[in-house]
Amino acid sequence: MSASFISVEQGIQAAGVGKFQYRLFVIFGLVWLADAMQVLSIGFSAPTIAKTFGITVPQALQTGTSFFVGMLIGAFVFGRLADRIGRRPVLMMAVIVDACAGVASAFAPEFGWLLLLRFLTGIGVGGTLPVDYTMMAEFLPSDRRGRWLVLLESFWAVGTICLAVLALAAASRGDDAWRMIFFVTGLPALIGVALRFYIPESPMYLNRSGRPGQARKVLERVARVNGRSPEIPEIKPELLERKPLSALFSSGYRRRSVSLFLAWALISIAYYGVFVYLPIKLSSAGFAFMRGQEFLVVLALVQLPGFALSAYGVERWGRKPTLIGFLLLSAAGCMLYSLGTSPVVVVGSTLLMSFSLLGTWGALYAFTPEVYPTDLRASGMGMAGAVARFGGLFAPAIIAPIMSSHFTLALVVLSSMLAAGALSIWAVDVESRNRALD
Secondary structure, three states: OOOOOEOHHHHHHHHOOOHHHHHHHHHHHHHHHHHHHHHHHHHHHHHHHHHHHOOOHHHHOHHHHHHHHHHHHHHHHHHHHHHHHOHHHHHHHHHHHHHHHHHHHHHOOOHHHHHHHHHHHHHHHHHHHHHHHHHHHOOOOHHHHHHHHHHHHOHHHHHHHHHHHHHHHHHHHHHHHHHHHHHHHHHHHHHHHHHHHHOOOOHHHHHHEOOHHHHHHHHHHHHHHOOOOOOOOOEOOOEOOOOOHHHHHOOOOHHHHHHHHHHHHHHHHHHHHHHHHHHHHHHOOOOHHHHOHHHHHHHHHHHHHHHHHHHHHHHHOOHHHHHHHHHHHHHHHHHHHHHOOOHHHHHHHHHHHHHHHHHHHHHHHHHHHHHOOOOOHHHHHHHHHHHHHHHHHHHHHHOHHHHHHOHHHHHHHHHHHHHHHHHHHHHOOOOOOOOOOO
16 A cells, blocks of 8 residues: 555544534534433423323323433444444434424323333434444544543533523423423424534545545545645545444453443443432432432532543543542442431532542543444444443332432442442453544
8 A cells, every 4th residue: 555545543633623623512512412401301391291191200200211211222223323324324313313302292292192202302312322422533533532522521511501490491381391391402402403414424434434535525624624734645445344233242342342331331320329319318308409400500510520620531541540530439429428417418429429420421431432443333332322221221120229228228339339330441451542543
């Protein structure tokens, strides 16, 4: 091969980081903000859904179960499709399903229709996860990738704040509050549909699909937008292998996948235990404010410095050390609740958990797409997202019974899960800091 040929990674470095990536960051961030609002709206919408359709609140919470099942399916299916037919078409499909079903949920005439529409919304939301992060990773050079991917996750905190404000505003709508919540939470994704037409196909995917000329044109477009010289040398062709999903567990990736997916499951169960079932338990002990919108804003604000430290750590110390550090801090923070029920202990522990657990998620989202090759990257992210949804679905059966009768034991279980998550990350056989994508 002639020395004039370069790799896609070298082409991305030549195109630079600038306006193109900032636009991509905002477009993906807007939908990630919408997804956070969709996920967190479940608890705020259930009481008024129950009143509208004359059902109990536990029955109304079936909308959440339907949503999470949809997310599980969406993450798995869309992640796999992105490796098969391309990032861009799947990107569009996922956000269209997300936006249309999300907005349509506000107009559901019957509870059965609402369950179906929340299921479809979940499919769209679950599908945006693997494709957005895969796409963002493939437009960034190795020395910037980790920081940007962590900061993309910080839109979750912004979405949390937006939802808290929305829930306060929707309270004036009485029994129709849920309709306002679902309508408004779907709007950012609807805007994202139009904005995503701007996004070209991933040059890494194009090159691996036997289209190096198109990959070069995309890189030249990135360079022009960033104010760099648009002259990109010829791209060295690399053919994409059509690997089956089972390749995630082949000899070269088995340890990596098992360790990583186990970490996703453990962190997910602990997350829902800490932020769903722990507040329910504490609110019955006189801390009802922990389930209010105002406290949710405080929690979200504390998450922002967690994301900032995580973004610094993944580039300064590495992905694995940062993840392990945040997980061990989360495990310690969880056990702080056992020191007593004074307001200082409870609020302090909750703020520490919000800081450390969301910092953990930021680093995890940055790490996962980097450890797989182009032909398995979105599949790996999709599988990770599906595993996380399994964790969310199983959390009630695992954590809720223990939390209701043995508070300290529940804390030990949650803390042990986070510590086991740190051990799982340590067992991953690759550190991806400054590692070129292959």
